[in-house]
Amino acid sequence: MFKILVTDKVSEEGLKKLYAHKDFIVEHKPGIAPQDLKAVIGQYDGLIVRNQTKVTKDIIEAAGNLRVIARAGVGVDNIDVDAATRKGIIVVNSPGGNTISATEHTLAMMLSLSRNIPQAHRSASRGKWEREKFKGVELFKKTLGIIGTGKIGTEVTKRAKAFEMTVLGYDPYLTEERASKLGIKKATLDEIAAQSDFITLHTPLMKETRHMIDETFLAKTKKGVRIINCARGGLVDEQALLKALKEGRVAGAALDVFEKEPEITPGLLELPNVIVTPHLGASTQEAQIRVAVDVSEEIINIFESQAIRNAINMPQTSGENWERMEPYLLLGEQVAQLGIQLLREAPEKIEITYAGDLLEEDTKLLTRTIIKGILSHHLGSTVNLVNALHLLKEQGLTYNIQRNASFKGFSNYLELSLYKEGKQVNIGASIINGFGGRIVKLNDYRVDIRPEQHLLYIRHLDIPGMIGQVGSILGDNDTNIGTMQVGRKEIGGEAIMVLTLDKTVSRKVLDQLRGLIGMKDVQILELTTGYTFQEEPFVEV
Ligand SMILES: NC(=O)C1=CN([C@@H]2O[C@H](COP(=O)(O)OP(=O)(O)OC[C@H]3O[C@@H](n4cnc5c(N)ncnc54)[C@H](O)[C@@H]3O)[C@@H](O)[C@H]2O)C=CC1
Numbered sequence: 001m002f003k004i005l006v007t008d009k010v011s012e013e014g015l016k017k018l019y020a021h022k023d024f025i026v027e028h029k030p031g032i033a034p035q036d037l038k039a040v041i042g043q044y045d046g047l048i049v050r051n052q053t054k055v056t057k058d059i060i061e062a063a064g065n066l067r068v069i070a071r072a073g074v075g076v077d078n079i080d081v082d083a084a085t086r087k088g089i090i091v092v093n094s095p096g097g098n099t100i101s102a103t104e105h106t107l108a109m110m111l112s113l114s115r116n117i118p119q120a121h122r123s124a125s126r127g128k129w130e131r132e133k134f135k136g137v138e139l140f141k142k143t144l145g146i147i148g149t150g151k152i153g154t155e156v157t158k159r160a161k162a163f164e165m166t167v168l169g170y171d172p173y174l175t176e177e178r179a180s181k182l183g184i185k186k187a188t189l190d191e192i193a194a195q196s197d198f199i200t201l202h203t204p205l206m207k208e209t210r211h212m213i214d215e216t217f218l219a220k221t222k223k224g225v226r227i228i229n230c231a232r233g234g235l236v237d238e239q240a241l242l243k244a245l246k247e248g249r250v251a252g253a254a255l256d257v258f259e260k261e262p263e264i265t266p267g268l269l270e271l272p273n274v275i276v277t278p279h280l281g282a283s284t285q286e287a288q289i290r291v292a293v294d295v296s297e298e299i300i301n302i303f304e305s306q307a308i309r310n311a312i313n314m315p316q317t318s319g320e321n322w323e324r325m326e327p328y329l330l331l332g333e334q335v336a337q338l339g340i341q342l343l344r345e346a347p348e349k350i351e352i353t354y355a356g357d358l359l360e361e362d363t364k365l366l367t368r369t370i371i372k373g374i375l376s377h378h379l380g381s382t383v384n385l386v387n388a389l390h391l392l393k394e395q396g397l398t399y400n401i402q403r404n405a406s407f408k409g410f411s412n413y414l415e416l417s418l419y420k421e422g423k424q425v426n427i428g429a430s431i432i433n434g435f436g437g438r439i440v441k442l443n444d445y446r447v448d449i450r451p452e453q454h455l456l457y458i459r460h461l462d463i464p465g466m467i468g469q470v471g472s473i474l475g476d477n478d479t480n481i482g483t484m485q486v487g488r489k490e491i492g493g494e495a496i497m498v499l500t501l502d503k504t505v506s507r508k509v510l511d512q513l514r515g516l517i518g519m520k521d522v523q524i525l526e527l528t529t530g531y532t533f534q535e536e537p538f539v540e541v
């Protein structure tokens with residue numbers, strides 16, 4: 001049974017799949033204090049949060065069993081994703097579940113701001129009839145600057161165009177082509193500041209975006225600009241905004257999010273042209289069900305070792321890509337295990353080559369699988385697909401990917417080369433149609449080895465009788481040989497034998513084999529035969 005803890009208010013209806021699943025127990029502790037969460041988190045395999053729970057490094061370090069932190073929403077700025085990655089915990093979110101709700105809230109805020117709706121409602125409901133006081137402005141023919149043209153920014157654009165606004169977009173990923181497709185003008189931040197009548201923010205909160213709306217930016221804005229922030233509080237320097245509002249440079253602000261929620265910078269609410277909502281962008285019945293369904297499905301995928309679609313700290317894989325890649329993932333893990341066992345020590349350089357059909361595939365997950373396979377040999381189960389690259393970096397190691405377009409031979413091919421102080425190991429492998437994964441190259445030898453659990457790798461002199469003697473020793477010791485591959489570079493020179501065995505061999509048998517005349521090296525190699533997307537249990541790094 002996997003225990004999932006929910007610490008914010010998440011839709012019960014959206015969590016139905018988790019409730020109904022025989023492998024999960026779901027517990028709710030909404031509003032749990034940080035120190036209490038730290039005390040109990042060790043008991044849980046999964047954590048579901050919205051934006052209120054701060055999943056800090058401290059809490060993550062106390063989470064001995066946690067495999068997934070699921071954000072029932074978009075922004076993960078309340079989660080220390082780096083700390084989770086280091087510990088091998090997957091962070092997932094629901095990237096599209098609340099897009100429309102956040103978009104509609106942005107439009108609602110822009111219209112409320114332009115027509116003073118909250119202020120007029122307050123006045124009229126107190127029996128006043130102040131028509132002149134609440135005269136507004138139209139959106140029609142006004143310029144809207146959108147900062148962040150991702151999912152929400154794009155949806156806001158479409159709706160703003162229905163109001164016949166001119167839209168300027170600023171986003172490092174906005175191309176001219178996409179801008180023209182959306183019918184907007186690609187702009188710089190300065191152009192947005194100088195030309196916009198309304199500015200709306202739709203970027204994540206990160207180091208680079210913190211206080212992007214600051215005193216300097218506000219000084220460049222058109223006098224009378226109106227600012228809408230339904231993304232993240234920290235994007236706007238609230239003190240600078242307060243000043244610009246007081247000076248009249250900014251004619252109004254509509255804020256759904258704040259720097260220190262639930263606090264609102266003193267002074268803002270005293271201004272008649274500031275309207276606020278308490279972080280309601282995603283708070284609709286529909287969005288809350290969608291985000292909870294998304295994270296429930298993702299949690300089930302993770303614990304059932306299926307493709308993950310929405311991980312923040314793992315490569316994303318579509319179901320289709322996953323189906324095609326799964327045989328390669330097993331083969332990659334086996335290649336890594338072979339390579340590291342043959343190298344016998346930690347590598348100083350790792351090279352991976354992809355060729356043939358693999359050139360068409362997204363190989364990020366395969367690369368991680370190979371790196372994980374290499375590192376697990378020395379670091380054990382602390383390594384998983386989430387932290388493999390991070391741990392590699394921590395070891396001061398790098399890897400190099402080659403994509404060999406001129407490769408001829410197998411229809412698909414992957415090769416791993418490991419290097420350590422002049423020593424080199426090369427393992428080539430391919431998925432052969434109708435036969436499955438095969439090791440097809442072992443250092444300088446062309447081979448055809450089915451990667452099975454127990455292999456015996458023998459280096460010897462190419463002298464008559466060697467194969468027979470090895471067979472007899474194994475037979476005498478009740479060890480059945482499944483397959484045998486031999487290879488040599490030249491007659492009488494060095495040769496190799498690779499045997500697949502039904503069971504591993506004892507030290508005594510190894511010593512007997514090593515004692516044969518002409519024997520150079522005998523090594524047992526152990527391979528996994530089933531791909532495991534996540535190994536469990538996770539242990540503390
Ligand atoms: N108020 C609320 O309840 C909600 C708030 N949000 C927030 O809205 C924001 C946007 O969400 P989505 O559109 O779903 O995300 P998204 O990932 O689809 O779009 C974000 C866009 O910001 C762009 N960006 C990143 N750095 C930038 C920079 N320095 N300058 C300009 N653009 C930059 C990215 O390239 C991307 O296109 C997030 O912060 C999210 O947390 C989302 C849902 C509800």
Ligand SMILES: O=C(O)C(=O)COP(=O)(O)O
Binds near residue numbers: 098281283
């Ligand atoms: O999805 C987001 O980024 C949001 O800000 C929504 O937050 P919430 O789930 O309402 O706490």
